[in-house]
Amino acid sequence: xxxxxxxxxxxxxxxxxxxxxxxxxxxxxxxxxxxxxxxxxxxxxxxxxxxxxxxxxxxxxxxxxxxxxxxxxxxxxxxxxxxxxxxxxxxxxxxxxxxxxxxxxxxxxxxxxx
Amino acid sequence: xxxxxxxxxxxxxxxxxxxxxxxxxxxxxxxxxxxxxxxxxxxxxxxxxxxxxxxxxxxxxxxxxxxxxxxxxxxxxxxxxxxxxxxxxxxxxxxxxxxxxxxxxxxxxxxxxxxxx
Numbered sequence: 136x137x138x139x140x141x142x143x144x145x146x147x148x149x150x151x152x153x154x155x156x157x158x159x160x161x162x163x164x165x166x167x168x169x170x171x172x173x174x175x176x177x178x179x180x181x182x183x184x185x186x187x188x189x190x191x192x193x194x195x196x197x198x199x200x201x202x203x204x205x206x207x208x209x210x211x212x213x214x215x216x217x218x219x220x221x222x223x224x225x226x227x228x229x230x231x232x233x234x235x236x237x238x239x240x241x242x243x244x245x246x247x248x249x
Numbered sequence: 250x251x252x253x254x255x256x257x258x259x260x261x262x263x264x265x266x267x268x269x270x271x272x273x274x275x276x277x278x279x280x281x282x283x284x285x286x287x288x289x290x291x292x293x294x295x296x297x298x299x300x301x302x303x304x305x306x307x308x309x310x311x312x313x314x315x316x317x318x319x320x321x322x323x324x325x326x327x328x329x330x331x332x333x334x335x336x337x338x339x340x341x342x343x344x345x346x347x348x349x350x351x352x353x354x355x356x357x358x359x360x361x362x363x364x365x366x
Contacts, residue, residue, distance in 0.1 A: 179360070236305065
């Protein structure tokens with residue numbers, strides 16, 4: 136069974152600074168998808184970024200980028216120029232395909248401080 | 250595009266009572282998921298539907314939980330009788346099937362927060 140581990144329960148960062156959230160996973164599959172989701176107090180899970188395992192190039196979405204190390208089974212999220220609105224829970228997630236159930240980590244609570 | 254709708258937003262019940270949650274997915278999304286998110290943890294899949302058929306309910310506690318998706322659209326999740334450990338947020342999500350490589354996949358609702366006292 137796939138597992139996703141987020142080893143940082145809480146993190147904080149100063150506004151405008153850069154922060155990196157860590158995620159490792161375990162799978163025997165060769166093709167799969169990895170995701171970072173943001174969950175603000177409204178509870179809705181919002182997709183931040185997605186990475187297909189067959190792509191060597193790291194995904195980027197504006198201020199958000201990932202460092203995908205397939206051999207090490209590592210998938211970290213870098214947030215540049217942190218904003219107060221980035222304050223939320225962040226979950227790393229795995230799926231076999233883009234349309235199969237997600238397996239989530241326990242999350243990292245990120246606080247952006249003014 | 251309308252999102253995934255869930256109701257109620259909050260529910261407080263006493264243990265041993267029953268409760269039901271409702272989900273209306275995005276129009277045209279064939280796949281629907283129910284997740285349970287206990288405080289301090291990531292969401293865990295309870296059940297996956299494709300149209301009105303069950304794809305995966307291996308983690309659904311079938312002695313007390315039931316779910317249905319009539320006509321392949323709306324879905325309800327029921328708990329009867331509720332236990333204290335059922336206190337959690339229940340999230341519904343939907344997705345197109347099959348997903349294209351560029352498809353952003355799931356869309357989640359805002360969930361129902363259940364408190365069992």
